[in-house]
Amino acid sequence: MSSSNSVSSSWVTESGASSGGPQCYCGVTTYMKTSYTEHNFGRRFYSCPNYKIKHACEFFAWVDPPMCEHGKKVSKRMRDRQDCLNVDKKSANPEGGG
Numbered sequence: 001m002s003s004s005n006s007v008s009s010s011w012v013t014e015s016g017a018s019s020g021g022p023q024c025y026c027g028v029t030t031y032m033k034t035s036y037t038e039h040n041f042g043r044r045f046y047s048c049p050n051y052k053i054k055h056a057c058e059f060f061a062w063v064d065p066p067m068c069e070h071g072k073k074v075s076k077r078m079r080d081r082q083d084c085l086n087v088d089k090k091s092a093n094p095e096g097g098g
Helices: 069-092
Strands: 030-032 044-047 060-063
Touching: none
Parallel strands: none
Antiparallel strands: 030 044, 044 060
């Protein structure tokens, strides 16, 4: 993670789970999120938890460097495949007793 636009990954535990990130400008602890937009699919970031509130501080920081085009395609295909498997699983067991 050697990008000047990235936040240090010191807030991520060894298991890869977010343990709470830096504080935003509001003074609130941020948590790692994942982008699912076409341009930044799969990239992780920290942002102000108050983003839905009118007075959010607009804190934003990428954790990951930009992903190459091939990586974006592979990540999106994997997510689409997982979505299909979830639909198939629900169809096979509509009562949810799986």
